[in-house]
Amino acid sequence: MVHSVILGCGLAGLTISIAMKSRYPQMDVTIIEKSEYKQRGGLLCSENDRGFIFDTGGSHVIFSNKEDILHFMLSILDNEVITHERKAFILLDDLFVPYPFENGLHVLPPELRAEAFISFMEAQLSRPNDWSPKNFEEWIYGSFGKWIAEKYLIPYNEKIWKRPLSQIDVSWTFTPGRLPIPDWRGIAKAAVGIPTIGYKVQSTFYYPLKGGIQTLYDSLLAKAENLKVRIIWCEKVREVKKLEEGFIINGKYKADILINTIPLPQLVEALNAPEYIVKNVEHLDYNSIVVVGIALKKSAPQQHWVYVPDKNVIFHRYAWISNYSHFNAPKGFSSIIAEITIPKGHQPKIEENVEKVLEDFERIGTFKRQDVIFTRTWFHKYGYPIYTLDHKRVRENVLSWLTEQNIASTGRWGSWHYWNMDKVIEEAFLLIEQQNYKNYLT
Ligand SMILES: Cc1cc2nc3c(=O)[nH]c(=O)nc-3n(C[C@H](O)[C@H](O)[C@H](O)COP(=O)(O)OP(=O)(O)OC[C@H]3O[C@@H](n4cnc5c(N)ncnc54)[C@H](O)[C@@H]3O)c2cc1C
Known part of the structure; x- marks a missing residue:
């Protein structure tokens, strides 16, 4: 044998x-x-606490641009899945900009749309044919322009990676399906106020x-x-x-x-x-991840997940996990998970983190303290490998x-x-x- x-x-x-x-x-x-x-389960772990189901490794949704792999995942679930049209946003000040940001610009006031588009075009026009960005920061500026870079991509990514983006290799941006590459036609339409869908691979996703x-x-x-x-x-x-x-x-x-x-x-x-x-x-470097789950006695807005570039907010992303399946929370209630990265070797300060998470949610207007039924936290030492x-x-x-x-x-x-x-x-x-x-x- x-x-x-x-x-x-x-x-x-x-x-x-x-x-x-x-x-x-x-x-x-x-x-x-x-x-x-x-x-x-490794990172694919879920817990049921008092009828609220939390994905303890952070928000996970099923999608793929490879039909056979998608078919494998769905058939293993006997097609007992919910199909969703993605409702993801970037929280910019107090505005929810549809994700991906460059396609969601149409919700911004015209003067900001113009600024975003002009700086995007400046980046495109000043790029040499043999452009070869040396690091992630250069790639962001060169691909999206200064406005989108500085309003969203740089602060958001610095939050998740916990280091200057000049210290991150550009190669991971070329990992298939990893990052949405901007299409100038979509950005042009968004800039004149027409909604478009970007990062189509994930615009429809599935969930058990x-x-x-x-x-x-x-x-x-x-x-x-x-x-x-x-x-x-x-x-x-x-x-x-x-x-x-x-x-x-x-x-x-x-x-x-x-x-x-x-x-x-x-x-x-x-x-x-x-x-x-x-x-x-x-x-070999990595970030750990703390996931904070919150059960709420209120209903959820029509959102799946939200990216938060604001540096004063401790989490980089939160997800209304009760919207992923109606079985994820009791009727009339909702639940959220927030994700916080921690650099390699650092110990998470769980209680401080939870307090700050609740404070920040209240400040950005997601829910009030009195809506909270209970909180839970999970820590995964290995969360994100770093390029x-x-x-x-x-x-x-x-x-x-x-x-x-x-x-x-x-x-x-x-x-x-x-x-x-x-x-x-x-x-x-x-x-x-x-x-x-x-x-x-x-
Ligand atoms: C926050 C977050 C969100 C994500 N969202 C998505 C998403 O929306 N869609 C998507 O497709 N993917 C998503 N992913 C990626 C997905 O979680 C991973 O691709 C997948 O779970 C990796 O599986 P793995 O088996 O390689 O690793 P892991 O799940 O980490 O499994 C490794 C296993 O090895 C075990 N192990 C470790 N050390 C030892 C040891 N010394 N001895 C024995 N066993 C050991 C661990 O306990 C674990 O069970 C996300 C990841 C994160 C962190």
Whole structure:
């Protein structure tokens, strides 16, 4: 019997197990996961508290520009989903500008629309043909112009990334589906007051009818279990030893094939990797995330999520999660989740954060203190991988060393890419397709 072991049972680990078992039914597949069963899901975790369902890893919606991947996600849910037309906004002073900002300009007074359009055109006209922005900040100014950059994109992104944008590599903006690239025709229409839809990939999105985003995870889990994938919960990967043939994990689980989806720093530590790899991994940067859930005794406006560039507000985004499904809150009530990023290595000050969140919501007029029924908070150490200027070099060094060790690594943290669910799933299937595990079975 050939044993394959997958480290980490988030979306990536589960999808790999399904892809592996579907292709090689005779393979023995085990997943090792540090969380207990009750805390399962990785970033796709939901909790039901007094009838309010919160997605504890932040607002998650299903979308993809890859039809087969979208079909996979929806069919795994048996099409028990709600289809939404996105109602997302950027809160600019006290105005809700429809997202993406450049398409939503039509709600601004004409003099501001003109300013935005003129500075957008100035950026386009002054750009050389061989324009090659050196960092994220240059890319924003050069793509959108000074007005949109300084009113929205720079303050918003500085809030989420917690550093000057000149320290962020431009490569992540080219990750497919990641950031909406402005189309001048849309901006021109918005500037003269005509509404248009941008970032169409996500303008229609889907969400599980019941149980929050975790239902997607749980449906995959049921499929994996049907395929006889073995999952070991509550087992943190602490030690991975390479043997002459295969590996042994935590001194007890033997693997002929090893696939990783846990964060690279944890894998490298478990492998007791050479000093130069440890040094490389130290350069992989990330932000943690605090999610604050609030149950409210009031109804929600017609909004899904709102980006908040205002630097005096602690959260960068909030979502009316009760609008994602009517099963997410009791009738007549509503719920919100707010997201706050925390730099690598910093401890969140949960109580202070909650107090500031409530204060800020009241100040921006979202709800009043007396509307609050209860609050909850969740902390995820690994929230957003960061495309620092040395990201490409460092991750390539680490991944090629892992390849030399015969370990494939994928997922958001096993690849250190800012991947959404669809990309995680796509890459999981691709990995099993590309690695030829047939040799192990003969
Ligand atoms: C705020 C936020 C909003 C998002 N919104 C969306 C969205 O709207 N749409 C979308 O498509 N995507 C969204 N995403 C992205 C999505 O969450 C990820 O793409 C996906 O969940 C990544 O799955 P993963 O398995 O790679 O990682 P994870 O979910 O992090 O799973 C990793 C697993 O490894 C386990 N693990 C870690 N260390 C160890 C160890 N030492 N031993 C054993 N197990 C270990 C963890 O417990 C976890 O279960 C969002 C992400 C965030 C942070």
